[in-house]
Amino acid sequence: MEQWFVMRKGAPFQDIAEKFQISPILARLIRNRDIVGDEAIEQYLNGTIMDLHDGMLMKDMNRAIDILMEKIREGKRLRVIGDYDIDGINATYILLEGLRKLGGQVDSDIPDRMKDGYGLNRDLINRAYKQGVDTIITCDNGIAASEEIDYGKRLGMTIIVTDHHEVPYEEIDGVKRYILPSADAVIDPKQEDCIYPFKELCGAAVAYKVVEALFEAFGREAEDVDYLMENVAIATVGDVMDLVGENRIFVKQGLEMLKRTQNLGLKALLECTKVNVDRLSAYHIGFVIGPCLNASGRLDTAKRALDLLQAKTQRDADMLAGDLKALNDSRKDLTAQAVEEAISLVEESELKSDHVLVIYLPNCHESLAGIVAGRVRERYYKPTFVLTKAEEGIKGSGRSIETYHMYEELNKCKELLSKFGGHKLAAGVSLEERNLDAFRMMLNQKSNLTEDDLTPKISIDMQMPLGYVTEELIDQLELLEPFGKGNTKPVFVEKDLTVLNTRILGKNQNVLKMMVQDMNGTRMEALYFGDIPKILAYFEERKGAKMAFTYYPTVSEYQGNKHLQIIVQNYR
16 A cells, blocks of 8 residues: 655745746655755756766766777777667767767677676777777776676777766775776776765766867867757666756756757657657656667667767668667557566566575576566566576666665575675666575565555655646746756645546546536546556446545647646555
């Protein structure tokens, strides 16, 4: 059962509203997102590129720039090695673009998800070495590749790491000892002694900071690479980073750039997926564009998505965009089958009683494990690992809940793992099949999760009568965008609502249209996109009882006619 609670954070809302010329409702919503103080509110509402921090503040940035300037001037062969997800693809593209514009002799390589696995490995290093590459620059990976980098250094190669993942560590007597690779420069804001003020950048954003600093070092205008912010925005949303601080600015600015992008591949993908560019939002990156880019690395090779970003002709762009959309459509079907199998396993076994779910689907496509884990987590509100059979042992991905730090919990049972890495809310693991049961048992034994931790919390911004919903308010709510992790779409609630009528709509019968009325007699159209049989059964059980809905207000426009409506999210 969900727990609903209304946030009650105090602030002089009327004063804030007057100072920033916004409604008191908006002032309350901003306070609920812990934006406090005039400077923070100003940046939240009106932050620009000028508010971004200087990349030179990052540890080792000076060293990396000096090395790259020397290598470019000497005409040495450079290779960018990225990752096969949306962040790694865009980070690779950003570095390629920046280095080429400065005259760098640079190419790229991206590991094959199935054959190579995540991150830098000996095969990638050997391939680079045999092809005469002098310097490797990693992006969105490398911080955990100490052994591999040691190997590359023994071959005499120069290696620069750019990454954003957690720094590996070992814990001795309760003290963490961080393990850094022996690269010539390591740029990762998560390093303990890095003074860069904002730690939550994605890999593409770190790559962008490198390119920006390199341009300035060469005496070029940093503004010349501003267009790459659209790629940072795609990566930030696609990698599910918190949309706060610099990330909010990157995404806000990047979305505006994306609306008028000159990138042939991105234009073709937007057109192919029928995105309304005028209404482009973070949602379209997260649920339309992003999955298409990710699909290449999941079911084929991420190099196809990189090719799309680098397309030089309209024909190539259209062909690649169509291929990626088709791959994503196939991915959706495979995912649905795997989710159904995972849920059946949980329901029909002792797994259902575990606080941490470890689900073994040997025939699931390895690349879909993370998506399936996310869907299962949503259903049960439990940290979930989905594991599949790999060429060697078992591999898989985990998706977590707010109260469970997945990377730190994996550290507690690392003796059972061949390899692991990740963040608080997502991680990847490799292990021998014989360790599967022990892995599941140890995760659950060492977990401190309580029943309260495992109860979904619905955080509500405020109670708001339907009569307060106006077009002006809805326009103002757009000032809070982009919405996403760390800056969630506002949630309003109203109780004592009467459902006057219902109607099921949509080709797939997946939309419930209602007319609702509050205690003041205000009527409004309401739409619900969840489990329709379940909500209708709930209505039937209560025989016309008053309802409470959480909702978000919108304006519906059809054939030039506008009317207000609410989108229902939760009910009771």
